[in-house]
Amino acid sequence: MAYVYLLITCAGICLFAYILHKRLSPLLRAAPDPRLDRIGERIGKVVQIWLGQWRQPRYLLAGVIHIFIFAGFIILGLRSLQLILMGFWQGASLPGLEGSTGAIYNLIKDYAATWVFVACIVAAVRRGVFRPARYQVPPSLGKDHLGEALLVLGLICALVVSESLFEASLQNAAARSGAAAFAPPLTLLWAGRLILGGLGLPALQAVNSLSYFVHEMVFFSFLCFLPLGKHFHVLTSLFNVFFMRLDRGKVKPVRHGVAEDQLDDLPEFGVSKLEDFTWKHILDFYTCADCGRCSDRCPANRVKRPLSPRFLTIKARDRVYANYPLWGKAVGAEQELVGGIYSEDEVWSCTTCGACEQECPLGIEYIDKIVDLRRGLVDQGRVPQSLQKPLGALEKRGNPWGKSQRNRADWAKELAEEFAVTIAGPKQPVETLYFVGSVSSYDERMQRIAQATARVLRYAGVEFGVLGKAESDGGHEVRRFGEESLFLALRDANTEAILNSGASRIVTADPHDYNALKNDYRGIPPVMHLSQVLSQELERGGLALEQGPYAGKTVVYHDPCYLGRHNGLYDEPRHVIDAIPGIRRVEMEGNCRDRSFCCGGGGLALFYEPEEEQRIGVVRVGMAKEAGAQVIVTACPFCLANIEDALKIAGLDQELEVLDLMELVEQHLPVARRAAA
Amino acid sequence: MAPQVFVYVAHRDGQAADSALELLSAARVLSPDGLVIAMATGWGAELDQVCREMTGRCPEVWKLAHEALAYPNAEAIRKCLSGVLPSGAVLLLAHDTLGMDLGPGLSIKLDSPFVSDVVAMDPPADGALKLVREEYGGQVSTHLSCDISGGAVLSIRSGSFPASEETAAGEVRDKSSDIGDLSCGRRFIKIVEAEAGDVDITKEEILVSVGRGIEDEDNIEIAEDLAKALGGVVSCSRPIVDAKWLEKPRQVGTSGKTVKPKVYLALGISGSFQHLGGLKGNPFIVAVNKNPKAPIFQVADVGVVDDLLEFVPLLTERIDNQ
Amino acid sequence: MEILVCVKKVPDPAENEIVVRRDGSDIDRDDLVYSVNEWDNYAVEEAIQLVEEHGGSVTVVSVGDEESDEIIRRELAMGADAGKLLDDEAFHYSDGRGVAAILAHAARQAKYDLILTGAQAEDAAAQVGGMLAAMLDVPYASLVVRVRVLDQGKLEIAREIDGGNLEINQIDLPCALSIQTGINEPRYVGIRGIRKTASVQVPVLGAAELGLVPATVGRAGAKVRKLDYFVPELGQGAEILQGSREEIADQLIARLKGRGVIQ
Numbered sequence A: 001m002a003y004v005y006l007l008i009t010c011a012g013i014c015l016f017a018y019i020l021h022k023r024l025s026p027l028l029r030a031a032p033d034p035r036l037d038r039i040g041e042r043i044g045k046v047v048q049i050w051l052g053q054w055r056q057p058r059y060l061l062a063g064v065i066h067i068f069i070f071a072g073f074i075i076l077g078l079r080s081l082q083l084i085l086m087g088f089w090q091g092a093s094l095p096g097l098e099g100s101t102g103a104i105y106n107l108i109k110d111y112a113a114t115w116v117f118v119a120c121i122v123a124a125v126r127r128g129v130f131r132p133a134r135y136q137v138p139p140s141l142g143k144d145h146l147g148e149a150l151l152v153l154g155l156i157c158a159l160v161v162s163e164s165l166f167e168a169s170l171q172n173a174a175a176r177s178g179a180a181a182f183a184p185p186l187t188l189l190w191a192g193r194l195i196l197g198g199l200g201l202p203a204l205q206a207v208n209s210l211s212y213f214v215h216e217m218v219f220f221s222f223l224c225f226l227p228l229g230k231h232f233h234v235l236t237s238l239f240n241v242f243f244m245r246l247d248r249g250k251v252k253p254v255r256h257g258v259a260e261d262q263l264d265d266l267p268e269f270g271v272s273k274l275e276d277f278t279w280k281h282i283l284d285f286y287t288c289a290d291c292g293r294c295s296d297r298c299p300a301n302r303v304k305r306p307l308s309p310r311f312l313t314i315k316a317r318d319r320v321y322a323n324y325p326l327w328g329k330a331v332g333a334e335q336e337l338v339g340g341i342y343s344e345d346e347v348w349s350c351t352t353c354g355a356c357e358q359e360c361p362l363g364i365e366y367i368d369k370i371v372d373l374r375r376g377l378v379d380q381g382r383v384p385q386s387l388q389k390p391l392g393a394l395e396k397r398g399n400p401w402g403k404s405q406r407n408r409a410d411w412a413k414e415l416a417e418e419f420a421v422t423i424a425g426p427k428q429p430v431e432t433l434y435f436v437g438s439v440s441s442y443d444e445r446m447q448r449i450a451q452a453t454a455r456v457l458r459y460a461g462v463e464f465g466v467l468g469k470a471e472s473d474g475g476h477e478v479r480r481f482g483e484e485s486l487f488l489a490l491r492d493a494n495t496e497a498i499l500n501s502g503a504s505r506i507v508t509a510d511p512h513d514y515n516a517l518k519n520d521y522r523g524i525p526p527v528m529h530l531s532q533v534l535s536q537e538l539e540r541g542g543l544a545l546e547q548g549p550y551a552g553k554t555v556v557y558h559d560p561c562y563l564g565r566h567n568g569l570y571d572e573p574r575h576v577i578d579a580i581p582g583i584r585r586v587e588m589e590g591n592c593r594d595r596s597f598c599c600g601g602g603g604l605a606l607f608y609e610p611e612e613e614q615r616i617g618v619v620r621v622g623m624a625k626e627a628g629a630q631v632i633v634t635a636c637p638f639c640l641a642n643i644e645d646a647l648k649i650a651g652l653d654q655e656l657e658v659l660d661l662m663e664l665v666e667q668h669l670p671v672a673r674r675a676a677a
Numbered sequence B: 001m002a003p004q005v006f007v008y009v010a011h012r013d014g015q016a017a018d019s020a021l022e023l024l025s026a027a028r029v030l031s032p033d034g035l036v037i038a039m040a041t042g043w044g045a046e047l048d049q050v051c052r053e054m055t056g057r058c059p060e061v062w063k064l065a066h067e068a069l070a071y072p073n074a075e076a077i078r079k080c081l082s083g084v085l086p087s088g089a090v091l092l093l094a095h096d097t098l099g100m101d102l103g104p105g106l107s108i109k110l111d112s113p114f115v116s117d118v119v120a121m122d123p124p125a126d127g128a129l130k131l132v133r134e135e136y137g138g139q140v141s142t143h144l145s146c147d148i149s150g151g152a153v154l155s156i157r158s159g160s161f162p163a164s165e166e167t168a169a170g171e172v173r174d175k176s177s178d179i180g181d182l183s184c185g186r187r188f189i190k191i192v193e194a195e196a197g198d199v200d201i202t203k204e205e206i207l208v209s210v211g212r213g214i215e216d217e218d219n220i221e222i223a224e225d226l227a228k229a230l231g232g233v234v235s236c237s238r239p240i241v242d243a244k245w246l247e248k249p250r251q252v253g254t255s256g257k258t259v260k261p262k263v264y265l266a267l268g269i270s271g272s273f274q275h276l277g278g279l280k281g282n283p284f285i286v287a288v289n290k291n292p293k294a295p296i297f298q299v300a301d302v303g304v305v306d307d308l309l310e311f312v313p314l315l316t317e318r319i320d321n322q
Numbered sequence C: 001m002e003i004l005v006c007v008k009k010v011p012d013p014a015e016n017e018i019v020v021r022r023d024g025s026d027i028d029r030d031d032l033v034y035s036v037n038e039w040d041n042y043a044v045e046e047a048i049q050l051v052e053e054h055g056g057s058v059t060v061v062s063v064g065d066e067e068s069d070e071i072i073r074r075e076l077a078m079g080a081d082a083g084k085l086l087d088d089e090a091f092h093y094s095d096g097r098g099v100a101a102i103l104a105h106a107a108r109q110a111k112y113d114l115i116l117t118g119a120q121a122e123d124a125a126a127q128v129g130g131m132l133a134a135m136l137d138v139p140y141a142s143l144v145v146r147v148r149v150l151d152q153g154k155l156e157i158a159r160e161i162d163g164g165n166l167e168i169n170q171i172d173l174p175c176a177l178s179i180q181t182g183i184n185e186p187r188y189v190g191i192r193g194i195r196k197t198a199s200v201q202v203p204v205l206g207a208a209e210l211g212l213v214p215a216t217v218g219r220a221g222a223k224v225r226k227l228d229y230f231v232p233e234l235g236q237g238a239e240i241l242q243g244s245r246e247e248i249a250d251q252l253i254a255r256l257k258g259r260g261v262i263q
Helices: A002-029 A039-051 A060-086 A099-130 A146-176 A188-195 A201-228 A230-242 A260-265 A279-287 A293-297 A309-323 A344-348 A355-359 A367-379 A385-397 A410-415 A438-442 A447-459 A476-480 A484-500 A511-520 A530-540 A571-578 A616-626 A637-649 A661-666 A670-676 B019-030 B044-055 B074-084 B097-110 B217-230 B238-242 B308-320 C038-054 C068-078 C096-107 C128-136 C191-196 C245-258
Strands: A432-434 A464-466 A505-508 A527-529 A554-557 A584-586 A631-634 A657-660 B005-008 B036-042 B060-065 B090-094 B114-118 B128-135 B140-147 B152-156 B171-174 B186-192 B206-210 B233-236 B263-267 B284-289 B302-305 C002-007 C057-063 C082-086 C114-118 C140-150 C154-160 C166-172 C175-179 C224-230
Touching: A002 A201, A002 A279, A039 A230, A060 A099, A060 A146, A060 A201, A099 A146, A099 A188, A146 A188, A146 A201, A146 A230, A201 A230, A230 A279, A260 A484, A260 C191, A279 A309, A279 A367, A293 A309, A293 A355, A344 A367, A367 A476, A385 A484, A410 A438, A410 A447, A432 A447, A438 A447, A438 A637, A447 A464, A447 A530, A447 A657, A447 A661, A476 A484, A476 A511, A484 A511, A484 C191, A505 A511, A505 A530, A511 A527, A527 A530, A530 A571, A530 A661, A554 A571, A571 A584, A571 A661, A616 A637, A631 A637, A631 A661, A637 A657, A637 B238, A657 A661, B005 B019, B019 B036, B019 B090, B019 B152, B036 B044, B036 B074, B044 B060, B044 B171, B060 B074, B074 B097, B074 C140, B090 B097, B097 B114, B097 B152, B097 C096, B097 C128, B097 C140, B097 C154, B114 B128, B206 B217, B217 B233, B217 B263, B217 B308, B233 B238, B284 B308, B284 C245, B302 C245, B308 C245, C002 C038, C002 C068, C002 C096, C002 C128, C038 C057, C038 C068, C038 C114, C038 C140, C038 C175, C057 C068, C057 C096, C068 C082, C068 C191, C082 C096, C096 C128, C114 C128, C128 C140, C128 C175, C140 C166, C166 C175
Parallel strands: A432 A464, A432 A505, A505 A527, A554 A584, A554 A631, A631 A657, B005 B036, B005 B090, B036 B060, B060 B171, B090 B152, B114 B152, B206 B233, B206 B263, B263 B284, B284 B302, C002 C057, C002 C114, C057 C082, C114 C175, C140 C175
Antiparallel strands: B128 B140, B140 C224, B186 C166, C140 C154, C154 C166
């Protein structure tokens, strides 16, 4: 018999190795992506996200079921290995699993097999009977994978059942010869022993061999089946989490290993063909478990824009499988992705809010892929007409509206009677530089944020200056919309202006500029968002806020994506609001902090006109209304713009009001209130 | 001596275009007392009808009939006019899609100076004409001087001169025999009518634009009725498109279309930055809004502080009754 | 198909505040940024698409100054094959006819099947295309929104006429067309694209190279001259109509009549 088992094992391993080799080949042809840095942090991610299944309970039922199955897999993996070895010599054991540790392990693995069995049944019922919407596949994107899910659940059940029958038949046979063996109560093993209770030795022998054979066959079939679909994640997840992106808020370079000053030598930018993706991104495609959490949280998907992060991945995975078939040569090297599996609108629909990445339990990345796809489109000149004007204006004027640079500090004229805003430069160096940003500099409504910010800084005792006409757009969205060359030009202009100002720190009220300066720029002084500045000042006692016009109002705070998810600033703005006496603050439960729902996107997103059923902001203000708020406070000019528009569209502008944190604080400054009195 | 002024009369279905009377007014600026000759090209009964119509306005109407002119093909008309116009003639034509096709090349063939899209003129002095044109979508205007002593071709923007009220008991002069060979390298095939849903608001001169003040989808009809009465089309601001009450191509604004109408009626539009960004060409803006503080009143020429749902139907009714 | 596209550098109102200088002699050019005239950009895109489909080459030509070089490079980055800059002191202050004459001389230097211009420019008069065609004695059509290549040296073109209707014509090659916006979706060209054209030589041709008598163009040859610039009168805020609803409606009708909206 050992030869048969040897044959099964060898054939299984060979086939598995062959499939893996085939799956590996696109990774080898893909773009470079160095991911072997910061090993300690990476191991930490593996412990937390992979082993600890940290993100699973965000979807409670599915998450808990998964944790049980995952834990069972880890425990039973050893057992399967042991069983394979037992095919070659009786009583084989893995090192460390002899004696009493072995007994304890056996106890655990018997319960693990049992809970895996139960979890699979629950999962199957959930998938097959209740059919959560999250898993549904739109007809245009292929067919439901319910069959695959049930097959895999069935295979897992077959594994644990055959393992238990194998053990039960052994134990029953041993019991006949008087050897006492312990079957933990209420386990599959225990049940197996009861079922096989009446059988004689030859029958037990037959059950034993058969269950062993079934286990081996199922095990290797399962192993070779994994790399064929969404269950590849069973094998790749460990690696994918290990190699996952460690930094939020950043965008990958155009091509790893190519310095900025050599970018012009690259024949092409970004991703236009499959192999232009980095190997990690292709590993992402393999790793996707098709759980749909990303798309469930995706604002673009929610309003039926033609983008679903889940299918961004699944379509690419299917393309990899099709172009790199298991049998035969690789094909399709010339295929363009956009115009093929993706549409242009799909690629431009993303707001880069990061909700998908926050949710993914497997560390799959989306923003870098979107940005890379956009880079590819920009390089080919395939830019929506609605974005070409603002991009042209940004190139020539440093702002998307084509306004004159000379008018960049015009918002400060309104303050002239109270105080003069310093224009910083080599002749007038400042310590604190307030980076205003394009929208707050030029948009009539958003200029009020700049004015409020200036007042707040002034009355908090912070001496500051602005760059005036030397300031250009921060370039945050320019980069995220794929126009890297323009971004670099804007960044260089700003860097020079910032360094000329002599500032030792930068403050800004715009999270997009905050993120750009913090994560996209180099060699400039540290940057703080105004909410951090104020939170610190409040802590220090340098600022006190008084009861004011919003006393008695119910306020909800909307987390801007680039403050919260991308930079982890959740508490500071809340701290500032809570420091205002008389305000009652509520949360949009389930949609706040790292689950905040995007307003619709900032910067160039204001110019892009996607197909959508409703505006993202309208969904968001509905959430605020549901939370019982009378006032929405945000800390981003784009959030303000989108939410203000959304309130009008939703017809909620009579019952709800939105304002920027700076505007709220301004109205509760003791000085300002005294002046008003 | 005042130059001999000709007015080219465009026509359709046997009727002179509205521009003809405006051109006659403009011609009076050039030649306050002299003879202004109208000329029309075409074929068959429709041309005769137009010529007869013009004799009520002009003492002399030149009829230029030729089979090749049955459809106003600018290439053929250019050949025709350059053959029959006397040297030193000043020709006025409308700055419309035919005038743009015809004028520039005709001026070369006549070896005359050309000024297009004229919005105002001073009477000529010593053969020099001072004219006004707009540039940069109407943001600035320029004065031009043009030596018309040797003739000129001028295209006139519609609405810039009042319709002439002069009457005459003129006569038709058939100049068809002066027409030479009209064969040309461009042949008219057919007109493809724009589909109903295919309105291009960027090309319309009169826009009745609705915003949130319209309150309900059913009320769009109010705006459509007014647009119909004025001969314009309905456009809108972003919220209307968001609500799917009108289609995206109807949206005016930075995220929609940039329009350059002559008259813009803003009904229930507050006048946001983004919306006004789509409005170019210095139109005459009429704002109807309940809120007297709506920013639209800052940029409008005429404002009506009223509920549009009450005011607009009344306005439409009174226009229709006229 | 050999295509010549005439382009022009203009200050795009989307990127500039057009302000008249105090003395009215010009618009204030201190703070202007320039782009390729929007209509011309559509013309270049159309030419590139025609060549992509039917073969041939696209040459871009501009009457301008050395700053127009960047405009030509932008069009090269889009996909035009060659560029020519027509620059000479004698060309300055040309009127429309002068510009057309300069372009006509450039067009005669090679055999072009098709000459495209924009239908109009922000700072000009929608005239150069038609004049150029007349000078070259080739058929012309303006406001073209569709071009289809037929056999036997002919094109089918659609002109955009009133009410959004299309006028379909056949036109013989060689011919000149002026292109209306919306005919296509011009591709984007960024800084990177322009940098890629850095090594391309854009020849500069003056009156001598074009075989042009300087006195026939420029200020000397201009029959139409710009005297000054001014800002059309603008009211300060709306005149709010007063009275009963009916009275207001009648006042409004009177004003609309004054504008020729109601006959």
